[in-house]
Amino acid sequence: MFELFQHEFVRNAFLAGSVVAIVSGMVGYFVVLRGQAFACEALSHIGFTGATAAALLGISALEGMFFFTMVAALGMGLLGKRLRNRDIEVGMILTFMLGLGVLFLSIITRNATTAVNILFGSILSVTPTDVIVTIGAGVITIILLVCLYRPLLFASFDPDVAETRGVPAQGLSVIFLLLLAISVSEAMKVVGVLLVFALLVVPAAAAEHLTHRPFSAMLMSVSISLISTLGGLVLAFIGHWPASFYIVSLTSLFYFASLGIRAIYYPRRYREPSHPSREVFPDVPKII
Amino acid sequence: MDRQDPVILLEHVGVNLGGTPILEDVSLSIGQGEFVVILGPNGAGKTTLIKLLLGLIKPSAGSVRVLEDAPRCGRREIGYVPQRRAIDVEMALCGRDLVGFGLDGHRWGIGIPSRKRKEKIDSALRKVDALDLADAPVGQLSGGEQQRILIAQALISDPCLLLLDEPLANLDLAHQQEVVALVNKVCRERGVTVLLVSHDINPLLEFTDQVIYMANNHTAIGTPDEVITSDALSLLYGSAVEVVHAKGRYFVVGAET
């Protein structure tokens, strides 16, 4: 099997795939922590439009995605709390953008490969330029996340108290959304528009079931993401199905396995209620 | 800081939020080591006052001095326990991490785990009697337990002023008493000035030095016996209010704002 690596496209795929997996695992951890899975979906829709528009204009899909998603992320960050509970408004805007993307896609379907790449991911046909851009953006994202780790964690958990301790919670929100935009764009390259959720949210959600320490959770999220991506790539080379399918299936597998592990090793509650009138928490409202 | 100097000093302070006056011409002074309770109906400005002291809101009139300095964010001498909100049951955070935020959550980078840090956190947890909760996922703790951990988080930086916003809300009686006893202990044993917003004075009555009663854009300040009287509250609300002091508790009966 290792003869595979003699081919450049294989090496590129594994290289870019690894970077994207690591970035997704790290960013995804915060996405789940902050309850911003919806923002993830939103950005992938917008990225879809960016990719198709770029294809129409003849520029690299990755650039199109970066541009569109980062502008959208900036907008979302600045609108902030006003986007909360605006499911319908945001949904309508997203659907409109998706509609535009569908239009562009229908136009470029003359060139079927581009359409397929955008929808299904194109990690196996990633160009050397794309690899460099992906690694570059990925490394920047990783470095930023490492530097911002503690304040971001604090602000994600409790923006009010963090603010009083001098953490710029609002600013970090915007920066995080920009980082999310980058990782969404990169993830779209690997698994396509529709499956970004699988790479960004699912590994982190699985990790959350397995540990309660933040740093371990992030490491686990990265590991699951990495194993799924690399494993998926290997399977794609051995089998005949799209890489994105294998990758997504592996992450789903990990997720359901984590549910099972949690059911076995961790009882439903950490301790029995000490007082009969102990409260049950309502679901946490999701924020953008 | 001289022992006599007030910890908090407000002089003719007014706060406008979005055109609406929330606070008007408020003057008060709070000395070191006092246990002060802020009472009043919703929307009267209790949380606004807290945010003013934290530097999250700027006054539109008057001057605010906290610990001899203008209020601003990032002051380690002030501990803050905000209104509790629901925590995701699955949240990957345990008591230790939560308390750790109070120590170095604002510093950049990942942070290197050190024994000294662990000891500091353990000691803070021990002081609030929550050491056994250190490794528990916070989402699965009871309200009272979470409250204790949040107080530990506020206390770990050794503040001289502690601000708590509705710490007793949605807690059952037993947990309320736990929290009140804890806060009182901190106040008396460590000389920390405590400002506590509450809906109900009764659980706090025996520990309260001063009451700041905010209603109807007015503020009344004094000891519980001075402020929570029919006359004082009627003046405050601008309508007839009757206070019944029975069985060591206050019952307030009367008109709404």
Next chain:
Amino acid sequence: MFAVFQYAFIQNAFLAGSLVAIMAGILGYFLVARGLTFAGHALSSIGFAGAAGAVLLGISPVYGLLVSTVGAALAISVLGREIRERDVAIGVIMTFALGLGILFLSLYRGYAEQAYSILFGTIVGISRIDVLVTAGLSLGILAILALVGRPLLFSSFDPVMAEARGLPVTFLGSLFLILVAVTVSIAMQVIGVLLVFALLVGPPATAIRLVHRPGSIIILSIGLGLVYTWLGILLAANSSWPVSFYITTLAFVVYLPVRLFSSHGKDGRNRLIRKPSSFFTPNFQEAVEEEKETNPAPSFPINEKHNV
């Protein structure tokens, strides 16, 4: 422009599209009122896998859609409310279903038209049989709605009260999801799985800001849906752009000014739209909490209730 009507397939598209618009207008209203708008998204994604799988097996995608969406609605009902992170679980299943769908599409070396039409809808691929099937399903939905319409409305706005009156709120919730699943299935023919949201949520979201009684909202919503669909088909027939794009754009272009310029309820929140809840039944508790947040009633400071 109207010469296109002589073609049978356009007639079919119009018929099927009209039925879809009517069903979507009604059920979409309930979707919006119950705060379950993303349920439409999830069901359509899961349906995508079913449709693609059906195509792979050589049968009409509508059947695949029906099986998968109704199955998903039932499965979710069975899961119940116990599982705490049910929403993430549904997201995972939805994503996996999308992955399956993509797999099936990629395996399908046959007519790309089929694959195209699943994703994007079509005006050319609808046969008489499809119209009949759609009509049959629509009649079924209407019949069920005629029976449960009022209880459903009641439980959408006041589930606690409804339950107290003896209404089977949970059962109604499940039934509702199944009806949505069927609607999504028939809508796919015209608008494709990706953009179902536009037809399902667009017209009711617009109508809700213009009129205020449920009956009028539904009628307006149906009317808007019909207009979008007819115009969309007409425009698509006379150009080479996909019909789903036209419908979506029309829905959005009408929604935007209405949203921006319509009067809001108090605090800018429209009382007719429930705060979005998790997947299943409207979360009354959450709605109450938010009411308390946004409308701080000046309550009395010392609550006699707490004291003996």
